Amino acid sequence: MGYRVAVIGATGNVGREVLNILAERKFPADEVIALASSRSTGKEVSYGDKILKAKNLDDFDFTGVDFAIMSAGSTISKEWAQRIGATGCIVIDNSSYWRYHSDVPLIVPEVNAHVLDAYMANPKRQNIIANPNCSTAQLVVALKPLHDFARIKRVVVDTYQSVSGAGREGIDELWNQTKGIFVNDTATPGKFPKQIAFNVIPHIDVFMEDGSTKEEWKVMAETKKILDPKIKVSCTAVRVPVFVGHSEAVNIEFENPISADEARDILREAPGISVIDKREAGGYATPVESVGEYDTFVSRIREDNTIENGLNIWVVSDNLRKGAALNTIQIAEALIERGLLARKAA
Template structure:
C-alpha cells in the first residue's frame, strides 16, 4: 500500500519544489494533495506529469494522510503542526518554529538520521520532525564526515545566501531592481533593507542583543543540536544577488590532525556530497552549477596554516532543494526505510 502525502504551502517556492522532488524521486505515494490558503484554492500545480489543484488547508482531513510536509511559515506551523500530528499524520516542518523544541528532532538524514529509529519507537513522540535552516543543512552535510574523522572543535562560517531564501518577494525584488538599474530607475528596497541588485547585504533576519542576526544564531544552534553541542560556531550571514544557491566559506579547527588530501578523500565517499576541487580556473563549484542538483558541493579544500589542525572549505548547494524541499522528502524516505507503514484508511 502506497503512502498519502499532503504538501502544505504547495503554491510557494519550496512547496512547488517538494512536489517536483516527490515526482522525480518516485516517492511511493498513492496520492498527493496540494494544500494552501483559501485565496489559492483551485490553483493548478505540477506534480510529475499530473496537475494538482490546490485544496483549502482549513478544511482538509489530515486523518487521511501519512505525511504532511509543511512549508507555509512559522505561524502556520505553530497553529497547524499539533493539529495535524494529533490526527495521526507525521509532520515534517520546514519552518523555524519547531527546530529548537527539545522533544522535536531536527534532522538531516545523512547527518543524524539514526535518531529516527528511537523516535519511531517512542509511543510518546510528538509526530513532528523539524527541517533545519537552509544554510545549516548544507553545512552539516559537509561537516559530519570530517567531524567523525578528526573531531571538529570550532567552525567559522560566512554564508553567501541567494534571494530565493527570502521567498518569491526576494526573487522579484532582485529581478526588478536589476532591470530598473539598466533604464536608470532608482532601486527601491522593499523585502531587503538595502539595494540587493549589484550589492551584498550583511544582514539576514532580525538583529539580536549580542549583535548577531537570528539567521547567524540559527546556524550556531542547529549545528550544535545535530552534530555536537561542544562545537564552537560563529557565523556571518550575507545576502547576495544570486537567484538560487547558497554558498559558504568555512574555516574548521579539529582536535586531531587531518590533511587536505585526507579530507578530500573522506568527502568523496560521504553521502550527499560531491567534491569538485581542481586547483585551476573553474575547478570549483558555484551557485549556478548547484541549481537543480541534490548534492552539496565542496570545493577549495585546503589547509589553514594559521591554526593547528585547520582546514578551509567552500560549500555550495541549491537552497530550495537540500536546504529545504529535498531534505523534507529525504526525511520521509528515511522513515519508510526504518519501517513506518502507511495507515489503513477507515472504511
Template sequence: MGYKVAVVGATGNVGREMLSILAERGFPADEVYALASSRSVGREVSFGDKTLKCKDLQHFDFTGVDFALMSAGGSISEKWAPKIGAQGCLVIDNSSAWRYHQDVPLIVPEVNAHVLDAYMAKNERMNIIANPNCSTAQLVVALKPLHDKAKIKRAVISTYQSVSGSGKEASDELWNQTKGIYVTDMPEPQVYTKQIAFNVIPHIDVFMEDGYTKEEWKVLAETKKMLDPKIKVTCTAVRVPVFVGHSEAVNLEFENEITADEARDILREAPGVMVVDSREDGGYITPIDAAGEDATYVSRIREDTTVENGLNLWVVSDNLRKGAALNTIQIAESIINRGLLTKAA
C-alpha cells in the same frame, strides 16, 4: 499500497519544489494533496505530468494521511503542526517553528537519521520532525564526515545566501532592481533593507541583543543540536544577488590531525557530498553550477596554516532543494526505508 502525502504551502517556492522532487524521485505515494490558504483554493500546481488543484488547509481532514510536508511559514506551522500530528499524520516541517523544541528531532538524513529510530519508537510523540535552516543543512552534510574523523573544535562560517531564501517576492525584487538600473528606473527596496542588485547585505533575519542576527544564531544552534554541542560555532550571514544557491566559506579547527588530502578523500566517500576541487581556473563549484542539483558540493579544500589542524572549505548547494524541499522528502524516505511508519488505514 502507497502512502498519502499532503504538501502544505504548495504554491510557494519550496512547496512547488517539494511536488517536483516527489515526482522526480518516484516517492511511493498513492495520493498527493496540494494544500494552501483559502485565497489559493483551486489554484493549479504541477506534480510530475499531473496538475493538482489546491485545497484549503483550514478544512482539510488529515485522517488517513501519512505525511504532511510543511513549508507555509513559522506561524502556520506553529498553529497547525500539533493539530495535524494529533490526527496521526507525521509532520515534516520546513520552518523554524519546531527546530529547537526538545521533543522534536532536527534531521538531516546523511548526518543523524539514527535519531528517527528512537523518536518513532515512542508511544507518545508530537508527530513533528523538523527540517533545519537551509544554510545549516548543506553545512552539516559536509562537516559530519570530517567531525567523525578528526573532531571539530571550532567552526567559523560565512554564508553567501541567494534571494530565493527570502521567497518569490525577494527574487522579483532582485530581477526588477537589476532591470531598473539599466533603464534608470531603480525601484525602491521593499523586501530588503538596502538595494540587493549589484550589492551584498550582511543582514539576514532580525538582529538579536548580542549583535548577531537570528539567521546566524540558527547556524550555531542547529549545528550543535545535530552534530555536537561541544563545537564552537560562529557565523556571519550575507545576502547576495544570486537567484538560487547558497555558498559558504568554512574555516575549521580540529582536535586531531587531518590534512587537506585526507579531507578530500573522506568527503569523496561521504553520502550527499560531491567534491569538485581542482586547483585551476574554474576548478570549483559556484551557485549556478549547483542550481537544480541534489548534492552538497565542496571545493577549495586546503589547510589553514594559522592554526594547528585547520582546514578551509567552500560549500555550495541549491537551497531550495537540499536546503529545504529535498531534505524534507529525504526524511520521509528515511522513515519508510527504516521501517518506522505503518501506513495509515
C-alpha cells in the same frame, strides 16, 4: 500500496519544489494532495505529469494521511503541526518554529537519521520532525564526515545566501531592481533593507542583543543540535544577488590532525556530497552549477596553517532543494527505509 502525502504551502517556491522532487524521486505515494491557504485555493500546481488543484488547508481532514510536508511558514506551523500530528500523520516542517523544541528532532538524514529510531519508538511523540535552516543543512552535510574522522572543535562560517531564501518577493526584487538599474530607475528596497542588485547585504533576519542576526544564531544553534553540542560555531550571514544557491566559506579547527588530501578523500566517499576541487580556473563549484542538483558541492579544500589542525572549505548547494524541499522528502524516505512507518492508506 503506497502512502498519502499532503504538501502544505504547495503554491509557494518550496512547496512547488517539494512536488517536483516527489515526482523525480518516484516517492511511493498513492495520493499527493496540494494544500494552501484560502486565498490560494484552486490554484494549479504541477506534480510530475499531473496537475493538482490546491485545496483549502482549513477544511482538510488529515485522517489517513501518512505525511504532511509543511512549507507555509512558522505561523501556520505553530497553529497546525500539533493538530495534524494528533491524527497520527507525520509532520515534516520546513519552518523554524519547531527546530529548537527539545522534544522535536531536527534531522538531516546524511548526518543524524539514527535519531528517528528513538523518536518513533516514543509513544508520547508529537509526530513532528523539523527540517533545518537552509544554510545549516548544507553545512552539516559537509562537516559530518570530517567530524567523524578528526573531531571538530570550532567552525567559522560566512554564508552567501541567494534571494530565493527570502521567497518569491526576494526573487522579484532582485529581478526588478536589476532591470530597473539598466534604464536608470531607482533601486528602491522593499523586501531587503538595502538595494540587493549589484550589492551584498550582511543582514538576514532580525538583529539580536549580542549583535548577531537571527539567521546567524540559527546556524549556530542548529549545527550544535544536529551534529555535536560541543562544537563552537561563529557565523556571518550575507545576502547576495544570486537567484538560487547558497554558498559558504567555512574555516574548521579540529582536535586531531587532518590533511587536505585526507579531507578530500573522506568527502568523496560521503553521502550527499560531490567534490569539485581542481586547483585551476573554474575548478570549483558555484551556485549556478548547484541549481536543480541533489548533492552538496565541496570545493577549495586546503589546510589553514594559522591554526593547529585547520582546514578551509567552500560549500555550495541549491537552497530550495537540499536546504528545504529535498531534505524533507529524504526524512520521509528515511522513516520508510528504517521501517519506522507503516502504510495507513488503503
